[in-house]
Amino acid sequence: MVGNGRALPSGFVQDVEVEELAGALTAHEWDFSSATARLGGHGFVLASGSGSVLLAGVVHPLEGPCVVWLPSGSLARVRLDAGARGAMMAVSDAALGRVVPASSIAGPLRQAIERPMLGVRIEAAAARGAVRDLEDMRREALDDLPGMREAIISRLCLVLIAFWRWGGGASVQPQSSPRQLVQNFLQLVELNARAQWRIGDYARTMGVSTDRLTTAIRRATGQSPLELVHRRLMKDAESLLERSILQVAEIADALGFRDPGYFNRFFARRAGMSPGRYRQQFLLQRAGREGSYAAWP
Template sequence: MNRSGLDIEIERINSALSTSEWDFGATRQIASGRAFVLVSGAGEYALERANSSIEAPCVLWIPTGLGGRVRLNAGARGIMMSVADGVLGRVVPASLVAGSLREAIDRPLLGVRVEPNGARSLMKDFEDLQTENDGDLPGRREAIVSRLSLILIAFWRLGSAGAKLPQASPRVLVQGFMQQVELHAREHWTITAYANVLGITTDRLTTAIRRATGSSPLEIIHQRLLDDADALLEHSNLQVAEIADTLGFKDAGYFNRFFARAKGKPPGRFRKDVIEAKGMADISYSAWP
Protein backbone atom coordinates (compact mmCIF):
# COMPACT_ATOMS: atom_id res chain seq x y z
CA MET A 1 0.00 0.00 0.00
CA ASN A 2 1.35 3.42 -0.98
CA ARG A 3 0.77 5.67 2.03
CA SER A 4 2.90 8.60 0.93
CA GLY A 5 0.67 9.86 -1.88
CA LEU A 6 3.66 9.73 -4.26
CA ASP A 7 3.22 7.56 -7.34
CA ILE A 8 6.22 5.27 -6.87
CA GLU A 9 6.23 1.51 -7.31
CA ILE A 10 9.12 -0.80 -6.49
CA GLU A 11 9.29 -4.46 -7.46
CA ARG A 12 11.97 -6.97 -6.53
CA ILE A 13 13.21 -9.08 -9.42
CA ASN A 14 13.89 -12.73 -8.66
CA SER A 15 13.23 -14.62 -11.88
CA ALA A 16 14.39 -18.00 -10.67
CA LEU A 17 12.38 -20.22 -13.03
CA SER A 18 10.98 -18.04 -15.79
CA THR A 19 11.61 -14.85 -17.74
CA SER A 20 10.24 -11.50 -16.61
CA GLU A 21 9.04 -8.82 -19.00
CA TRP A 22 7.87 -5.21 -18.78
CA ASP A 23 6.14 -3.39 -21.64
CA PHE A 24 5.45 0.33 -21.50
CA GLY A 25 4.02 2.86 -23.88
CA ALA A 26 5.33 6.27 -24.85
CA THR A 27 2.36 8.39 -23.75
CA ARG A 28 3.93 10.95 -21.45
CA GLN A 29 0.68 11.84 -19.68
CA ILE A 30 0.34 8.37 -18.16
CA ALA A 31 3.86 6.99 -18.35
CA SER A 32 6.50 6.83 -15.69
CA GLY A 33 10.25 6.74 -15.63
CA ARG A 34 11.57 3.26 -14.92
CA ALA A 35 14.79 2.19 -13.29
CA PHE A 36 16.29 -1.29 -13.23
CA VAL A 37 19.22 -2.44 -11.14
CA LEU A 38 20.41 -5.91 -12.10
CA VAL A 39 22.76 -7.61 -9.65
CA SER A 40 22.85 -11.00 -11.40
CA GLY A 41 21.62 -12.56 -14.63
CA ALA A 42 21.06 -11.17 -18.10
CA GLY A 43 18.35 -10.04 -20.50
CA GLU A 44 17.60 -7.55 -23.26
CA TYR A 45 15.79 -4.32 -23.95
CA ALA A 46 14.00 -2.92 -26.99
CA LEU A 47 13.38 0.82 -26.85
CA GLU A 48 12.05 2.35 -30.05
CA ARG A 49 15.06 1.94 -32.37
CA ALA A 50 17.50 0.78 -29.68
CA ASN A 51 17.85 -2.96 -29.07
CA SER A 52 20.58 -4.66 -27.08
CA SER A 53 21.37 -7.37 -24.58
CA ILE A 54 22.26 -6.55 -20.98
CA GLU A 55 24.28 -8.38 -18.39
CA ALA A 56 24.58 -7.89 -14.64
CA PRO A 57 25.77 -5.99 -12.79
CA CYS A 58 24.21 -3.07 -14.63
CA VAL A 59 21.71 -0.23 -14.45
CA LEU A 60 18.95 0.91 -16.79
CA TRP A 61 17.05 4.19 -16.62
CA ILE A 62 14.19 4.59 -19.09
CA PRO A 63 12.77 8.12 -18.95
CA THR A 64 9.16 9.12 -19.16
CA GLY A 65 7.84 9.16 -22.72
CA LEU A 66 10.13 6.45 -24.09
CA GLY A 67 8.23 3.31 -25.04
CA GLY A 68 9.64 -0.16 -25.26
CA ARG A 69 10.23 -3.46 -23.50
CA VAL A 70 12.65 -4.96 -20.99
CA ARG A 71 12.98 -8.72 -20.79
CA LEU A 72 15.08 -10.52 -18.16
CA ASN A 73 16.09 -14.16 -18.37
CA ALA A 74 15.36 -16.80 -15.77
CA GLY A 75 17.76 -16.47 -12.88
CA ALA A 76 17.98 -12.69 -13.06
CA ARG A 77 17.93 -10.87 -9.74
CA GLY A 78 17.60 -7.19 -8.97
CA ILE A 79 14.98 -4.51 -8.49
CA MET A 80 12.74 -2.25 -10.59
CA MET A 81 11.25 1.13 -9.79
CA SER A 82 8.50 3.06 -11.58
CA VAL A 83 8.18 6.80 -10.84
CA ALA A 84 5.43 9.03 -12.19
CA ASP A 85 6.52 12.04 -14.22
CA GLY A 86 4.94 14.45 -11.73
CA VAL A 87 6.98 12.97 -8.89
CA LEU A 88 10.23 13.32 -10.85
CA GLY A 89 9.54 17.01 -11.30
CA ARG A 90 9.34 17.51 -7.53
CA VAL A 91 12.41 15.60 -6.38
CA VAL A 92 15.14 17.46 -8.27
CA PRO A 93 16.95 19.48 -5.57
CA ALA A 94 17.16 23.24 -5.85
CA SER A 95 20.92 23.50 -6.34
CA LEU A 96 23.66 24.29 -8.82
CA VAL A 97 23.31 20.86 -10.44
CA ALA A 98 19.52 21.01 -10.85
CA GLY A 99 19.63 21.83 -14.57
CA SER A 100 22.09 19.04 -15.34
CA LEU A 101 20.11 16.58 -13.26
CA ARG A 102 16.85 17.44 -15.03
CA GLU A 103 18.54 16.90 -18.38
CA ALA A 104 19.98 13.60 -17.19
CA ILE A 105 16.65 12.11 -16.11
CA ASP A 106 15.26 12.88 -19.56
CA ARG A 107 17.96 10.73 -21.19
CA PRO A 108 18.04 6.91 -21.16
CA LEU A 109 20.72 5.02 -19.31
CA LEU A 110 20.91 1.67 -21.06
CA GLY A 111 22.67 -1.27 -19.49
CA VAL A 112 25.49 0.77 -17.97
CA ARG A 113 27.88 -1.60 -16.22
CA VAL A 114 28.64 -0.97 -12.56
CA GLU A 115 30.81 -2.62 -9.95
CA PRO A 116 29.09 -5.50 -8.09
CA ASN A 117 29.25 -3.58 -4.80
CA GLY A 118 27.79 -0.53 -6.53
CA ALA A 119 24.86 -2.56 -7.85
CA ARG A 120 24.19 -4.05 -4.42
CA SER A 121 24.39 -0.60 -2.84
CA LEU A 122 21.88 0.80 -5.32
CA MET A 123 19.58 -2.15 -4.73
CA LYS A 124 19.75 -1.43 -0.99
CA ASP A 125 18.84 2.22 -1.69
CA PHE A 126 15.76 1.03 -3.58
CA GLU A 127 14.79 -1.33 -0.78
CA ASP A 128 15.15 1.44 1.80
CA LEU A 129 12.97 3.66 -0.37
CA GLN A 130 10.33 0.93 -0.54
CA THR A 131 10.42 0.47 3.24
CA GLU A 132 9.91 4.21 3.70
CA ASN A 133 7.14 4.28 1.09
CA ASP A 134 5.30 1.38 2.75
CA GLY A 135 5.76 2.70 6.29
CA ASP A 136 3.95 5.26 8.38
CA LEU A 137 6.70 7.21 10.12
CA PRO A 138 6.68 11.00 10.62
CA GLY A 139 8.36 12.85 7.79
CA ARG A 140 7.81 9.88 5.48
CA ARG A 141 7.10 11.96 2.38
CA GLU A 142 10.18 14.15 2.87
CA ALA A 143 12.35 11.07 3.45
CA ILE A 144 11.07 9.47 0.24
CA VAL A 145 11.81 12.59 -1.79
CA SER A 146 15.33 12.80 -0.34
CA ARG A 147 16.10 9.11 -1.00
CA LEU A 148 14.74 9.29 -4.55
CA SER A 149 16.78 12.42 -5.21
CA LEU A 150 19.97 10.60 -4.17
CA ILE A 151 19.13 7.67 -6.46
CA LEU A 152 18.62 10.01 -9.41
CA ILE A 153 21.91 11.74 -8.64
CA ALA A 154 23.63 8.33 -8.70
CA PHE A 155 22.12 7.64 -12.13
CA TRP A 156 23.19 11.07 -13.36
CA ARG A 157 26.76 10.40 -12.24
CA LEU A 158 26.77 7.07 -14.07
CA GLY A 159 25.53 8.77 -17.21
CA SER A 160 28.08 11.56 -16.91
CA ALA A 161 30.92 9.04 -17.27
CA GLY A 162 33.18 11.08 -15.09
CA ALA A 163 32.36 14.49 -16.55
CA LYS A 164 33.35 17.32 -14.23
CA LEU A 165 30.73 19.54 -12.67
CA PRO A 166 30.65 23.15 -13.87
CA GLN A 167 32.68 25.33 -11.51
CA ALA A 168 30.53 28.06 -10.01
CA SER A 169 32.01 31.36 -8.91
CA PRO A 170 32.70 31.85 -5.18
CA ARG A 171 29.89 34.42 -5.03
CA VAL A 172 27.38 31.93 -6.43
CA LEU A 173 28.64 29.24 -4.05
CA VAL A 174 28.19 31.51 -1.04
CA GLN A 175 24.69 32.50 -2.14
CA GLY A 176 23.77 28.88 -2.74
CA PHE A 177 25.11 27.83 0.65
CA MET A 178 23.24 30.61 2.47
CA GLN A 179 20.01 29.58 0.74
CA GLN A 180 20.51 25.95 1.71
CA VAL A 181 21.22 26.95 5.33
CA GLU A 182 17.90 28.82 5.42
CA LEU A 183 16.17 25.66 4.23
CA HIS A 184 18.04 23.00 6.19
CA ALA A 185 19.71 24.44 9.30
CA ARG A 186 17.02 22.94 11.54
CA GLU A 187 17.59 19.53 9.93
CA HIS A 188 21.20 19.64 11.19
CA TRP A 189 22.75 18.70 7.86
CA THR A 190 26.45 17.88 7.85
CA ILE A 191 28.86 20.11 5.94
CA THR A 192 29.32 17.20 3.53
CA ALA A 193 25.58 17.22 2.79
CA TYR A 194 25.68 20.93 1.91
CA ALA A 195 28.73 20.39 -0.29
CA ASN A 196 27.05 17.48 -2.07
CA VAL A 197 23.95 19.54 -2.85
CA LEU A 198 26.15 22.31 -4.26
CA GLY A 199 28.19 19.81 -6.27
CA ILE A 200 31.56 20.70 -4.71
CA THR A 201 34.01 19.31 -2.17
CA THR A 202 33.84 20.23 1.50
CA ASP A 203 37.28 21.86 1.22
CA ARG A 204 36.13 24.14 -1.59
CA LEU A 205 32.96 25.04 0.30
CA THR A 206 34.90 25.84 3.46
CA THR A 207 37.42 27.98 1.57
CA ALA A 208 34.72 29.95 -0.28
CA ILE A 209 32.66 30.62 2.85
CA ARG A 210 35.63 31.58 5.00
CA ARG A 211 37.01 33.98 2.39
CA ALA A 212 33.62 35.65 1.91
CA THR A 213 32.46 35.82 5.53
CA GLY A 214 35.43 35.19 7.78
CA SER A 215 33.54 32.28 9.33
CA SER A 216 33.45 28.56 8.67
CA PRO A 217 30.33 26.89 7.23
CA LEU A 218 29.64 25.30 10.62
CA GLU A 219 29.84 28.69 12.34
CA ILE A 220 27.34 30.10 9.83
CA ILE A 221 24.93 27.23 10.50
CA HIS A 222 25.29 27.56 14.27
CA GLN A 223 24.68 31.32 14.09
CA ARG A 224 21.48 30.70 12.10
CA LEU A 225 20.24 28.34 14.81
CA LEU A 226 21.22 30.81 17.55
CA ASP A 227 19.36 33.65 15.80
CA ASP A 228 16.23 31.48 15.65
CA ALA A 229 16.69 30.48 19.28
CA ASP A 230 17.01 34.14 20.34
CA ALA A 231 13.80 35.05 18.52
CA LEU A 232 11.83 32.14 19.97
CA LEU A 233 13.05 32.78 23.51
CA GLU A 234 12.21 36.46 23.28
CA HIS A 235 8.95 36.43 21.34
CA SER A 236 7.28 33.05 21.96
CA ASN A 237 5.74 31.27 24.94
CA LEU A 238 7.36 27.95 24.04
CA GLN A 239 9.18 26.09 26.80
CA VAL A 240 12.92 25.61 26.32
CA ALA A 241 12.42 21.92 25.53
CA GLU A 242 9.83 22.85 22.90
CA ILE A 243 12.21 25.37 21.35
CA ALA A 244 14.91 22.71 21.25
CA ASP A 245 12.55 20.39 19.40
CA THR A 246 11.46 23.16 17.01
CA LEU A 247 15.10 23.80 16.11
CA GLY A 248 15.75 20.13 15.41
CA PHE A 249 17.68 19.26 18.58
CA LYS A 250 16.81 15.73 19.64
CA ASP A 251 17.92 16.40 23.21
CA ALA A 252 17.00 19.52 25.21
CA GLY A 253 20.13 19.11 27.32
CA TYR A 254 22.33 19.32 24.25
CA PHE A 255 20.46 22.46 23.14
CA ASN A 256 21.08 24.03 26.57
CA ARG A 257 24.81 23.31 26.32
CA PHE A 258 24.97 24.52 22.70
CA PHE A 259 23.24 27.79 23.60
CA ALA A 260 25.21 28.41 26.82
CA ARG A 261 28.54 27.76 25.10
CA ALA A 262 27.76 30.46 22.51
CA LYS A 263 25.93 32.98 24.72
CA GLY A 264 27.63 32.49 28.06
CA LYS A 265 24.34 31.65 29.75
CA PRO A 266 21.67 28.92 29.39
CA PRO A 267 18.50 29.69 27.41
CA GLY A 268 16.31 29.98 30.53
CA ARG A 269 18.62 32.63 32.02
CA PHE A 270 18.78 34.42 28.66
CA ARG A 271 14.98 34.63 28.50
CA LYS A 272 14.77 35.90 32.08
CA ASP A 273 17.35 38.60 31.39
CA VAL A 274 15.48 39.71 28.27
CA ILE A 275 12.22 40.01 30.21
CA GLU A 276 13.91 41.97 32.99
CA ALA A 277 15.60 44.28 30.49
CA LYS A 278 12.28 44.96 28.81
CA GLY A 279 10.73 45.75 32.18
CA MET A 280 13.48 48.24 33.00
CA ALA A 281 13.05 49.86 29.60
CA ASP A 282 9.30 50.23 30.14
CA ILE A 283 9.89 51.88 33.52
CA SER A 284 12.41 54.33 32.09
CA TYR A 285 10.09 55.19 29.21
CA SER A 286 7.17 55.85 31.57
CA ALA A 287 9.30 58.38 33.48
CA TRP A 288 9.64 60.51 30.36
CA PRO A 289 7.61 63.79 30.42
Protein backbone atom coordinates in the same frame (compact mmCIF):
# COMPACT_ATOMS: atom_id res chain seq x y z
CA MET B 1 3.34 5.75 -2.92
CA VAL B 2 6.60 4.51 -1.44
CA GLY B 3 6.97 0.79 -0.90
CA ASN B 4 4.15 -1.52 0.16
CA GLY B 5 1.56 0.87 -1.26
CA ARG B 6 1.76 3.30 1.67
CA ALA B 7 0.13 6.62 0.76
CA LEU B 8 2.00 9.82 1.42
CA PRO B 9 0.54 13.07 2.78
CA SER B 10 -1.68 15.29 0.64
CA GLY B 11 0.35 16.95 -2.10
CA PHE B 12 2.84 14.09 -2.16
CA VAL B 13 0.57 11.17 -2.99
CA GLN B 14 2.10 8.78 -5.54
CA ASP B 15 5.01 11.15 -6.20
CA VAL B 16 7.69 8.59 -5.36
CA GLU B 17 7.50 4.80 -5.24
CA VAL B 18 10.35 2.51 -4.23
CA GLU B 19 10.37 -1.25 -4.70
CA GLU B 20 12.99 -3.62 -3.36
CA LEU B 21 14.38 -6.20 -5.78
CA ALA B 22 15.19 -9.05 -3.44
CA GLY B 23 16.28 -11.88 -5.67
CA ALA B 24 12.94 -13.33 -6.72
CA LEU B 25 12.77 -16.98 -7.78
CA THR B 26 11.20 -16.02 -11.11
CA ALA B 27 11.77 -13.26 -13.65
CA HIS B 28 10.04 -9.92 -13.05
CA GLU B 29 8.76 -7.56 -15.75
CA TRP B 30 7.62 -3.92 -15.81
CA ASP B 31 5.62 -2.68 -18.79
CA PHE B 32 5.70 1.10 -19.28
CA SER B 33 3.76 1.13 -22.54
CA SER B 34 0.43 2.32 -21.07
CA ALA B 35 -0.36 6.02 -20.71
CA THR B 36 -0.51 5.74 -16.92
CA ALA B 37 2.75 3.82 -16.61
CA ARG B 38 4.56 6.36 -18.80
CA LEU B 39 3.83 9.22 -16.41
CA GLY B 40 7.04 10.13 -14.60
CA GLY B 41 10.51 8.63 -14.71
CA HIS B 42 11.62 5.14 -13.68
CA GLY B 43 15.02 4.18 -12.35
CA PHE B 44 16.57 0.79 -11.63
CA VAL B 45 19.70 0.04 -9.64
CA LEU B 46 20.75 -3.53 -10.41
CA ALA B 47 23.27 -4.52 -7.76
CA SER B 48 23.60 -8.06 -9.12
CA GLY B 49 21.95 -10.26 -11.69
CA SER B 50 20.91 -9.73 -15.28
CA GLY B 51 17.99 -8.68 -17.45
CA SER B 52 17.08 -6.53 -20.42
CA VAL B 53 15.35 -3.32 -21.49
CA LEU B 54 13.17 -3.13 -24.59
CA LEU B 55 13.05 0.47 -25.85
CA ALA B 56 12.00 1.65 -29.32
CA GLY B 57 12.08 -1.91 -30.60
CA VAL B 58 15.68 -2.52 -29.49
CA VAL B 59 16.63 -4.94 -26.71
CA HIS B 60 19.42 -3.71 -24.43
CA PRO B 61 21.00 -6.40 -22.19
CA LEU B 62 21.59 -5.65 -18.51
CA GLU B 63 24.34 -7.06 -16.33
CA GLY B 64 24.74 -5.90 -12.73
CA PRO B 65 26.02 -3.79 -11.22
CA CYS B 66 24.39 -1.24 -13.50
CA VAL B 67 21.68 1.43 -13.60
CA VAL B 68 18.73 2.13 -15.85
CA TRP B 69 16.85 5.41 -16.19
CA LEU B 70 13.71 5.74 -18.32
CA PRO B 71 12.52 9.35 -18.69
CA SER B 72 8.88 10.31 -18.52
CA GLY B 73 7.02 9.15 -21.61
CA SER B 74 9.32 6.23 -22.41
CA LEU B 75 7.62 3.32 -24.21
CA ALA B 76 9.70 0.60 -22.59
CA ARG B 77 9.63 -2.82 -20.98
CA VAL B 78 12.12 -3.95 -18.34
CA ARG B 79 12.77 -7.59 -17.53
CA LEU B 80 14.96 -8.75 -14.66
CA ASP B 81 15.95 -12.38 -14.51
CA ALA B 82 15.39 -14.59 -11.48
CA GLY B 83 17.81 -13.79 -8.66
CA ALA B 84 18.36 -10.15 -9.65
CA ARG B 85 18.88 -7.85 -6.67
CA GLY B 86 18.67 -4.10 -6.25
CA ALA B 87 15.89 -1.51 -6.17
CA MET B 88 13.65 0.46 -8.51
CA MET B 89 11.95 3.82 -8.19
CA ALA B 90 9.07 5.52 -9.95
CA VAL B 91 9.09 9.32 -9.72
CA SER B 92 6.21 11.53 -10.84
CA ASP B 93 6.74 14.48 -13.17
CA ALA B 94 5.75 16.78 -10.30
CA ALA B 95 8.44 15.36 -8.02
CA LEU B 96 11.05 15.56 -10.79
CA GLY B 97 10.17 19.22 -11.22
CA ARG B 98 10.66 19.94 -7.51
CA VAL B 99 13.73 17.87 -6.75
CA VAL B 100 16.31 19.64 -8.94
CA PRO B 101 18.46 21.84 -6.65
CA ALA B 102 18.82 25.58 -7.14
CA SER B 103 22.47 25.44 -8.17
CA SER B 104 24.80 25.51 -11.15
CA ILE B 105 23.96 21.90 -12.04
CA ALA B 106 20.20 22.55 -12.33
CA GLY B 107 20.20 22.84 -16.12
CA PRO B 108 22.45 19.84 -16.84
CA LEU B 109 20.59 17.69 -14.31
CA ARG B 110 17.21 18.50 -15.88
CA GLN B 111 18.62 17.59 -19.29
CA ALA B 112 20.01 14.34 -17.90
CA ILE B 113 16.69 13.12 -16.50
CA GLU B 114 15.13 13.66 -19.92
CA ARG B 115 17.51 11.11 -21.53
CA PRO B 116 17.48 7.31 -21.10
CA MET B 117 20.31 5.40 -19.43
CA LEU B 118 20.29 1.76 -20.46
CA GLY B 119 22.48 -0.55 -18.42
CA VAL B 120 25.28 1.88 -17.57
CA ARG B 121 27.86 -0.11 -15.60
CA ILE B 122 28.87 1.19 -12.19
CA GLU B 123 31.05 0.03 -9.32
CA ALA B 124 29.55 -2.55 -6.97
CA ALA B 125 30.03 -0.24 -3.98
CA ALA B 126 28.23 2.58 -5.79
CA ALA B 127 25.32 0.27 -6.57
CA ARG B 128 25.05 -0.80 -2.93
CA GLY B 129 25.09 2.85 -1.84
CA ALA B 130 22.33 3.79 -4.27
CA VAL B 131 20.21 0.86 -3.10
CA ARG B 132 20.67 2.02 0.50
CA ASP B 133 19.54 5.53 -0.45
CA LEU B 134 16.40 4.14 -2.07
CA GLU B 135 15.71 1.92 0.93
CA ASP B 136 16.12 4.97 3.20
CA MET B 137 13.43 6.73 1.16
CA ARG B 138 11.09 3.79 1.66
CA ARG B 139 11.77 3.68 5.41
CA GLU B 140 11.13 7.42 5.70
CA ALA B 141 7.66 6.93 4.26
CA LEU B 142 6.92 3.97 6.51
CA ASP B 143 8.07 5.83 9.65
CA ASP B 144 5.94 8.87 8.67
CA LEU B 145 7.85 11.25 10.95
CA PRO B 146 7.81 15.07 10.75
CA GLY B 147 9.97 16.25 7.86
CA MET B 148 9.40 12.97 5.99
CA ARG B 149 8.60 14.69 2.70
CA GLU B 150 11.72 16.84 2.82
CA ALA B 151 13.91 13.85 3.73
CA ILE B 152 12.59 11.81 0.79
CA ILE B 153 13.09 14.67 -1.67
CA SER B 154 16.63 15.23 -0.35
CA ARG B 155 17.58 11.59 -0.82
CA LEU B 156 15.92 11.52 -4.23
CA CYS B 157 18.02 14.51 -5.25
CA LEU B 158 21.22 12.68 -4.29
CA VAL B 159 20.16 9.56 -6.21
CA LEU B 160 19.37 11.53 -9.38
CA ILE B 161 22.70 13.36 -9.15
CA ALA B 162 24.44 10.00 -8.90
CA PHE B 163 22.58 8.79 -12.02
CA TRP B 164 23.60 11.99 -13.82
CA ARG B 165 27.26 11.42 -12.94
CA TRP B 166 27.18 7.79 -13.97
CA GLY B 167 25.76 8.89 -17.29
CA GLY B 168 28.81 11.09 -17.85
CA GLY B 169 27.10 14.45 -17.38
CA ALA B 170 29.34 15.68 -14.58
CA SER B 171 32.53 15.24 -16.63
CA VAL B 172 31.73 18.11 -18.98
CA GLN B 173 30.59 20.72 -16.45
CA PRO B 174 32.71 23.82 -15.86
CA GLN B 175 33.67 24.53 -12.29
CA SER B 176 31.68 27.15 -10.45
CA SER B 177 33.38 30.30 -9.18
CA PRO B 178 33.94 30.55 -5.40
CA ARG B 179 31.22 33.22 -5.20
CA GLN B 180 28.74 30.97 -7.02
CA LEU B 181 29.68 28.06 -4.75
CA VAL B 182 28.87 30.10 -1.66
CA GLN B 183 25.52 31.26 -3.09
CA ASN B 184 24.56 27.74 -4.12
CA PHE B 185 25.57 26.33 -0.74
CA LEU B 186 23.50 28.87 1.19
CA GLN B 187 20.48 28.14 -1.01
CA LEU B 188 20.83 24.42 -0.39
CA VAL B 189 21.19 24.97 3.36
CA GLU B 190 17.88 26.83 3.38
CA LEU B 191 16.24 23.85 1.66
CA ASN B 192 17.96 20.94 3.39
CA ALA B 193 19.28 21.91 6.84
CA ARG B 194 16.35 20.15 8.54
CA ALA B 195 17.01 17.00 6.51
CA GLN B 196 20.35 16.75 8.37
CA TRP B 197 22.48 16.61 5.22
CA ARG B 198 26.15 15.99 5.78
CA ILE B 199 28.63 18.43 4.26
CA GLY B 200 29.61 15.70 1.81
CA ASP B 201 25.97 15.58 0.64
CA TYR B 202 26.05 19.30 -0.12
CA ALA B 203 29.36 18.94 -1.95
CA ARG B 204 28.09 16.02 -4.06
CA THR B 205 24.92 17.92 -4.94
CA MET B 206 27.02 20.87 -6.09
CA GLY B 207 29.47 18.70 -8.01
CA VAL B 208 32.58 19.72 -6.03
CA SER B 209 34.86 18.13 -3.47
CA THR B 210 34.27 18.67 0.23
CA ASP B 211 37.68 20.35 0.52
CA ARG B 212 36.90 22.83 -2.26
CA LEU B 213 33.54 23.67 -0.75
CA THR B 214 35.04 24.13 2.72
CA THR B 215 37.82 26.38 1.40
CA ALA B 216 35.38 28.59 -0.56
CA ILE B 217 33.00 28.95 2.40
CA ARG B 218 35.79 29.75 4.88
CA ARG B 219 37.32 32.40 2.62
CA ALA B 220 33.95 34.06 2.01
CA THR B 221 32.44 33.87 5.51
CA GLY B 222 35.20 33.03 7.96
CA GLN B 223 33.16 30.02 9.05
CA SER B 224 33.06 26.38 8.09
CA PRO B 225 30.14 24.93 6.12
CA LEU B 226 29.06 22.97 9.20
CA GLU B 227 28.99 26.14 11.30
CA LEU B 228 26.66 27.78 8.76
CA VAL B 229 24.34 24.77 8.77
CA HIS B 230 24.27 24.82 12.57
CA ARG B 231 23.56 28.56 12.57
CA ARG B 232 20.56 27.95 10.28
CA LEU B 233 19.27 25.21 12.59
CA MET B 234 19.72 27.46 15.62
CA LYS B 235 17.69 30.22 14.00
CA ASP B 236 14.90 27.76 13.27
CA ALA B 237 15.09 26.35 16.79
CA GLU B 238 14.91 29.78 18.40
CA SER B 239 11.98 30.76 16.19
CA LEU B 240 10.03 27.62 17.10
CA LEU B 241 10.79 28.05 20.81
CA GLU B 242 9.62 31.65 20.70
CA ARG B 243 6.58 31.40 18.44
CA SER B 244 5.19 27.87 18.70
CA ILE B 245 3.61 25.79 21.47
CA LEU B 246 5.50 22.65 20.40
CA GLN B 247 7.25 20.67 23.11
CA VAL B 248 11.06 20.64 22.97
CA ALA B 249 11.04 17.02 21.78
CA GLU B 250 8.63 17.95 18.99
CA ILE B 251 10.87 20.85 17.94
CA ALA B 252 13.85 18.51 17.88
CA ASP B 253 11.92 16.15 15.61
CA ALA B 254 10.82 18.98 13.31
CA LEU B 255 14.46 20.01 12.88
CA GLY B 256 15.58 16.50 11.98
CA PHE B 257 17.05 15.47 15.34
CA ARG B 258 16.01 11.91 16.07
CA ASP B 259 17.35 12.13 19.65
CA PRO B 260 15.84 14.96 21.77
CA GLY B 261 18.75 14.63 24.21
CA TYR B 262 21.23 15.35 21.44
CA PHE B 263 19.17 18.37 20.37
CA ASN B 264 19.27 19.69 23.95
CA ARG B 265 23.06 19.39 24.02
CA PHE B 266 23.38 20.89 20.53
CA PHE B 267 21.28 23.91 21.53
CA ALA B 268 22.92 24.38 24.94
CA ARG B 269 26.44 24.44 23.47
CA ARG B 270 25.47 27.32 21.20
CA ALA B 271 23.00 29.29 23.32
CA GLY B 272 24.59 28.72 26.71
CA MET B 273 21.33 27.35 28.08
CA SER B 274 18.87 24.54 27.46
CA PRO B 275 15.97 24.98 25.01
CA GLY B 276 13.50 24.96 27.90
CA ARG B 277 15.42 27.67 29.74
CA TYR B 278 15.68 29.73 26.54
CA ARG B 279 11.90 29.61 26.12
CA GLN B 280 11.34 30.59 29.76
CA GLN B 281 13.64 33.59 29.47
CA PHE B 282 12.00 34.69 26.23
CA LEU B 283 8.50 34.48 27.74
CA LEU B 284 9.62 36.42 30.84
CA GLN B 285 11.22 39.13 28.72
CA ARG B 286 8.12 39.39 26.54
CA ALA B 287 5.87 39.59 29.61
CA GLY B 288 8.08 42.35 31.00
CA ARG B 289 7.86 44.33 27.78
CA GLU B 290 4.09 43.93 27.61
CA GLY B 291 3.78 44.95 31.26
CA SER B 292 5.81 48.10 30.70
CA TYR B 293 3.61 49.03 27.72
CA ALA B 294 0.47 48.53 29.84
CA ALA B 295 1.82 50.97 32.44
CA TRP B 296 2.06 53.78 29.93
CA PRO B 297 -0.49 56.61 30.48
